[in-house]
Amino acid sequence: MHATVRDRAPVRPALILERTETRPRAAVLVLHGGRADGEAPPPRVNAAAARMWPVGQGLLRATEGFGVVVGRVRYRCRGWNGGRADAARDTLRALDELGLLLGRLPVVLVGHSMGGRAALHAAGHDLVGGVVALAPWCPPRDPVGQLAGRSAVLLHGERDRTTDPRESVDFAERARHAGARAGTVLIARGEHSMLRRAITWQSLTTRTVAALLGAGALPDVVRQSLLDGTSPVQRA
Incomplete structure (x- = not known):
């Protein structure tokens, strides 16, 4: 049976770099959202990707001068696609590509919605030290063991009707029991x-990422959510 043209098409790199450094000391990768199902590539005009543009710009500013490489993950498919977990697989590819390009660097993943789920799934990669998940999609049976020894901060709007904030709370609790430093x-x-109270979303995200990369202090509400012996849920 002959391969189709689509089968023979080269796979594009999963890693897109927005800023490189002469002497890199850390990196952050941004992951936009998507859909539960969809095998077509993300469209050129992509609202999910546009939603993360301000986050990427904020991260570029917040990490300026600290030797932090900033990039994003390119998905082959628009959807998660069940057990294939395509967005997570692409994230792992991007991390492998980053390691081949720059060597062993501590990495923080920042993902929204499906991208948050992909970031949490890919946290077991050797390079990943932390995840900041924004309004993440956290189904109850998703694994948490890969987060052991890592930091995971989940930011979720209380009025979210697309992904469930209660599932983020439950996910962080399970991750803590699995050995993660996790909070919501x-x-x-x-x-x-993330349009309502956009400044709060932006500030918490950029300051948390910068802190996890050693370029600043954690926001107080995030620090409290990560403290051992306290409730892993805080409100902003």
Whole structure:
């Protein structure tokens, strides 16, 4: 049986770099959202990707001068696609590509919605030290063992009707029991689009990532959510 043209098409790199460094000391990768199902590539005009553009720009500013490489993950498919977990597989490919290009660097993954799920799944990669998941998709049976020894901060709007903030709370609890440094911050009046209270979303995300990369201090509500012996849920 002959391969189709689509089968023979080269696989594009999963890693797209927005900023490189002469002497890199760390990296952050941004992952946008998607759909539960969809084998077609993400469209050129992609609202999910556009939603993460301000986050990427904020991260570039927040990490300026600290030797932090900033990039994003390119998905082959628009959807998660069940057990294939395509977005997670692409994230692992991007991390492998980053390691081949720059060597062993501590990496923080920042993902929204499906991208948050992909980041949490890929956290077991040797390079990953932390994850910041924004309004993540966290089904109850998703694994947490890969987060052992890593930091995971889940930011979720209390009014989200697309992904369930209660599932983020449950996920962080399970991750803590599995050995992660994990916590959830619920954003009052926050919604899935991150447009309402956008400044709060942006500030918490960029400051948390910078802190996990050693370029600043954690926001107080995030620090409290990560403290051992306290409730892993805080409100902003």
